[in-house]
Amino acid sequence: MAQARRVWLSALGSRLWPIGVCAAALTIAIFSVPSGTRAAGPEDELPDGDGKKILVSSCTACHDLTEVTKFRGYYDRKQWRDIVVTMMDYGAPVDEKQVDILADYLAKHLGKE
Amino acid sequence: MSAVLYRRLLLSALLLLPAIPVAAQVRILQTNSQGDNIHLIDPATNQIVGEVKGVPINHGAAGAPDGSKLYFSSEAEQTLHVVDGKTFGIIKKIPLTGRPNNISISRDGRRVYVGIVSSPGAVDVIDTTTLEKVKSIPTKGGIHNTYVTPDGKYVVAGSIAGKVMTVIDQKTEEPAWTLFQEGVRPMAFETNADGSTKRIFVQLSDFHGFAVVDFAQRKEVARIELPNDVPAEKVDKGPFNASPSHGLGVAPDGKTLWVTSRPNARVYTYSLPDLKLLPGSVDLGGRPDWVTFTPDSKRLYIATENTDTVVAIDVVARKEITRIKVGKSPKRNITWVARGTS
Numbered sequence: 001m002a003q004a005r006r007v008w009l010s011a012l013g014s015r016l017w018p019i020g021v022c023a024a025a026l027t028i029a030i031f032s033v034p035s036g037t038r039a040a041g042p043e044d045e046l047p048d049g050d051g052k053k054i055l056v057s058s059c060t061a062c063h064d065l066t067e068v069t070k071f072r073g074y075y076d077r078k079q080w081r082d083i084v085v086t087m088m089d090y091g092a093p094v095d096e097k098q099v100d101i102l103a104d105y106l107a108k109h110l111g112k113e
Numbered sequence: 114m115s116a117v118l119y120r121r122l123l124l125s126a127l128l129l130l131p132a133i134p135v136a137a138q139v140r141i142l143q144t145n146s147q148g149d150n151i152h153l154i155d156p157a158t159n160q161i162v163g164e165v166k167g168v169p170i171n172h173g174a175a176g177a178p179d180g181s182k183l184y185f186s187s188e189a190e191q192t193l194h195v196v197d198g199k200t201f202g203i204i205k206k207i208p209l210t211g212r213p214n215n216i217s218i219s220r221d222g223r224r225v226y227v228g229i230v231s232s233p234g235a236v237d238v239i240d241t242t243t244l245e246k247v248k249s250i251p252t253k254g255g256i257h258n259t260y261v262t263p264d265g266k267y268v269v270a271g272s273i274a275g276k277v278m279t280v281i282d283q284k285t286e287e288p289a290w291t292l293f294q295e296g297v298r299p300m301a302f303e304t305n306a307d308g309s310t311k312r313i314f315v316q317l318s319d320f321h322g323f324a325v326v327d328f329a330q331r332k333e334v335a336r337i338e339l340p341n342d343v344p345a346e347k348v349d350k351g352p353f354n355a356s357p358s359h360g361l362g363v364a365p366d367g368k369t370l371w372v373t374s375r376p377n378a379r380v381y382t383y384s385l386p387d388l389k390l391l392p393g394s395v396d397l398g399g400r401p402d403w404v405t406f407t408p409d410s411k412r413l414y415i416a417t418e419n420t421d422t423v424v425a426i427d428v429v430a431r432k433e434i435t436r437i438k439v440g441k442s443p444k445r446n447i448t449w450v451a452r453g454t455s
Contacts, residue, residue: 060352061352062352062353062354062355063352063353063354064352066147066442067354070146070147070170070442071170071188071189074169074170074189074190075189079191079212082211082212082231082232083212085232086212086230086231086232086255086274089232089254089255089273089274089275090273090274090296090355091318091355
């Protein structure tokens with residue numbers, strides 16, 4: 001009886017080991033992710049710089065960043081500057097000194113190729 | 114019957130044929146603000162039955178009353194795309210003064226009015242016969258939306274940056290009067306029995322509701338806030354482009370006004386003309402944007418931008434019928450009634 005039980009448990013163990021490995025991997029994955037981690041957003045695709053700081057702090061208070069990145073590849077610097085000025089008219093908290101920094105950044109990283 | 118008489122009857126019939134109106138075709142045109150395509154929905158089946166391609170970052174939409182053409186503004190290319198009403202192929206791209214937002218068409222289909230949101234702002238006027246820009250009406254601040262009043266006598270332009278609504282005389286194409294000192298968002302029009310404009314319902318920046326404008330008096334007569342009847346944990350915190358209520362419409366039968374709420378993800382119904390809130394708001398499952406009705410006032414279509422969906426609603430029952438998957442970030446929509454003749 002004891003022999004039969006050992007054989008049965010052994011067989012069961014050999015069948016369940018892949019599930020055990022997966023469960024362990026999942027547990028490691030869950031506990032190794034920092035609590036503040038989020039899915040990659042459009043800002044992650046943009047290189048760092050002063051322009052990005054202005055973009056993220058001043059634009060996303062009112063709308064998602066996709067409202068900016070949707071124009072990727074379409075506008076030259078003059079047109080990006082026009083967008084910045086229009087958004088300032090809407091109330092975006094961008095001061096005069098930041099206009100050209102932001103326009104330069106947008107033209108460089110999202111401008112016409 | 115003699116051969117001569119037969120030929121005369123046949124000729125008469127053939128001559129009369131072009132004058133017999135074909136049943137109007139109704140389509141819901143749904144723009145996709147982060148895409149380059151526009152979907153056409155058949156309200157009889159709630160299925161997508163057509164697609165216009167090649168209009169990047171499309172914003173405004175208008176349809177010729179005779180069914181011959183469609184017009185879409187492209188923010189990316191800063192043009193008005195003219196599209197064949199049957200093949201959906203692009204006929205022409207008309208350069209504009211600056212970056213466009215919403216558009217409208219005159220009742221006779223001869224003029225398209227394009228809101229130019231770039232500073233300093235304007236309403237570009239397009240002649241639909243020559244397909245050329247024939248005028249640019251200066252405005253105070255960039256223009257977000259343009260509307261032609263139901264009687265066709267005025268073009269109403271709303272500016273967010275200029276914080277003003279400008280009423281333009283359609284005949285002279287010159288500003289007639291202005292109102293507001295707040296950002297002006299979508300509008301809806303109520304008519305008198307003779308078809309003239311009675312009131313305009315206007316959504317404003319940072320206001321969760323709408324203002325009521327008496328058109329004859331040229332002044333705001335009321336401001337109505339939408340209910341805060343959704344549990345706090347279910348309220349969407351945004352961001353909402355400083356426009357928590359963006360999208361409203363008067364049913365063509367003039368009996369109800371429908372107003373959307375982004376934080377509540379709902380549409381609320383008010384009876385007209387008394388503006389009494391009716392029970393039974395409809396959960397839209399996402400951030401609502403523009404609304405449009407079928408001409409018989411039986412169905413309402415609401416774009417929900419963050420779910421890439423259009424919600425079809427039974428107007429009488431005030432209940433959802435279905436949700437239609439469309440393109441990326443759907444916003445403006447219109448009902449296109451093509452009254453073509455064969």
